[in-house]
Amino acid sequence: MSENFVVTATAPVNIATIKYWGKKDEKLIIPVNDSISATLSSDYMCAKTTIAISPNFEKDQIWLNGIEESIENPRLLNCIRNIKNKAKIGTDKLKWKIHICSENNFPTAAGLASSSAGYACLVYALSHIYNVKENISDIARQGSGSACRSIYGGFVQWYTGIKNDGSDSIALQLAPASHWPEMRVIILVVNDKQKKTSSTIGMQRTVETSKLLHYRVKYCVQGHIDKMIQAIKNKNFDLFAEITMRDSNQFHAVCLDTYPPAIYMNDTSHAIASFVHEYNAAANSYKVAYTFDAGPNACLFTLEKNVPALLYTITKVFPTSGSVKDYITGIPINIENKSINAPEINISMQSDLLKYVIYTKVGEGPTLLPDTESLLNREGLPLRLA
């Protein structure tokens, strides 16, 4: 098997600061409004995918996190077909069967936007296999809407576009991660047992039943987008924080206005939001902002200088019964430092409301890895199975 026809790549998770919720075209996955996200560093959370094509493979196959899955997933087949349509390789090779092997370096079940990283990684790797040079975000979009934003690093805008075929519903980078190198991200993974409405079903129901969503789309989101672009451009953390929190709250408000309601935040999520408001009030300025996706986990944005005091306070307000060392993963940090000057907060919650904390930062888009990182062996079969 020629080494040109094996590609291994990683792609990052992205977290929306202006939320995508609702499609105007279910099949093409065209959103009802623009959204903006920050791409997270692949060092701590990413999808990793190896794709191989070969005349020797008998059939198309896919393995996700070490388990073989059916390739007959319409969204997956769509991505492969769309990439092949733009392929610049010999037509014989287009007929070769494909093996796809993908893993996340974080728990899929944690509700941490794993499908966006997964589809971004798939489409990015496919584009390298099939030699596609165009903007591929619209193809990633058709795998999992928000995956299109994971095609770029830094701060990214996904445009709803105006064309019926969705060809202008693409993501573009607003600014690279290096533009605002102080930006840090802390993910609080919440312990939760509640069954949630899937985001696909939830957003469909919101579009059908929530009047407030239509108002949000028509009169609120563009203002949030404009302010968010301005906040990023000027590195204005106060504005960034306020708009991020307001947009997250409004997104969950339209979920609640849905009939029957789609509830994603739980008591712990609300306790985190309340803690953030109290922390900022105690510090008398915006030190941290929260945002919540279609699940209970919190994603906090803050600046590097604020991290020690903030993480220190989080371990006090949301204590773990285990060791703090295992509680905080990601970028190594010492929060035992005596000189930490944290604002005084009078909240203390019961232990173990959080599973763990990931300390990370804004990072780069997908990248190719050397062949030594391949997830497939020379026969095109997974090196590891679950």
Added chain:
Amino acid sequence: MSENFVVTATAPVNIATIKYWGKKDEKLIIPVNDSISATLSSDYMCAKTTIAISPNFEKDQIWLNGIEESIENPRLLNCIRNIKNKAKIGTDKLKWKIHICSENNFPTAAGLASSSAGYACLVYALSHIYNVKENISDIARQGSGSACRSIYGGFVQWYTGIKNDGSDSIALQLAPASHWPEMRVIILVVNDKQKKTSSTIGMQRTVETSKLLHYRVKYCVQGHIDKMIQAIKNKNFDLFAEITMRDSNQFHAVCLDTYPPAIYMNDTSHAIASFVHEYNAAANSYKVAYTFDAGPNACLFTLEKNVPALLYTITKVFPTSGSVKDYITGIPINIENKSINAPEINISMQSDLLKYVIYTKVGEGPTLLPDTESLLNREGLPLRLA
């Protein structure tokens, strides 16, 4: 002391099916939208107030639930002043000092609209002391907004009105309780320790910060009001149930769109809402509807014929570790009956999410009680102190 100058009355709690949230005049308590409520039977939840005036009293005094409170409460003084302005008694008697003694027959802290019953009872009793014959709901409104709806029994609409002085922001009865005698109410009192934003502060903040509230007021509430009137008029429970739940959800959505958010429902509240949707789905028709005020407790509306199966299922899904006999208070009911045919529901929550359950119905407005029911002795002092 002449018996004409002592009055004892009770007034009921009311539960809004179309919610009041937001004032257009903070001082006069004029709401941004109309609301509709059902008045609950005073047999199980009510405020009881005795008012006495006498030339022998040295000063104005008030006792609430057996504890003397300051009479210098602006809203309280407002109510007294407004009633006196319309008084039809000798001017000498207007100068006599007043003693007010009030009790609730349910825990004030339970967040069960105790202030609406309390102010309705105060104003109703005052109107009898001072011989006021006019509509007194606008005076009760200035005590506690929703108190104006407790001046009437059955189903009640509170009009926002168009006058700047609030004189047409009054409540009127849509239908007496006897119009829909099958209507039943089940209150699920939720165990909760969270600190909540007061409703006065919460609604002020919503008016200032939520764009969705303004849309709700301008484009959504009137539709809900029209449909609710139609549902009540035609005794259409399906429509009543759907609009009640949609309006409750939209109210909590605008609370969440508030900045910082005002959160009143907790995980248990959402579990109850989810249970109601599943119960109706399993029964393949509207058997029950929920509504939530500015707190975690649920108020369920249902028809008499559905009560045994519903209460039976509630004790299974939200079990108590104590005795079922103590768990369900209010109208006596036997839910041990073998013939109960309840829809199959596959949810079971942990024990003791609920404190207790009150089974009650739609009832009448305030009433006068005989002197034997007085809370004050012949000297005008409380018979009971806490």
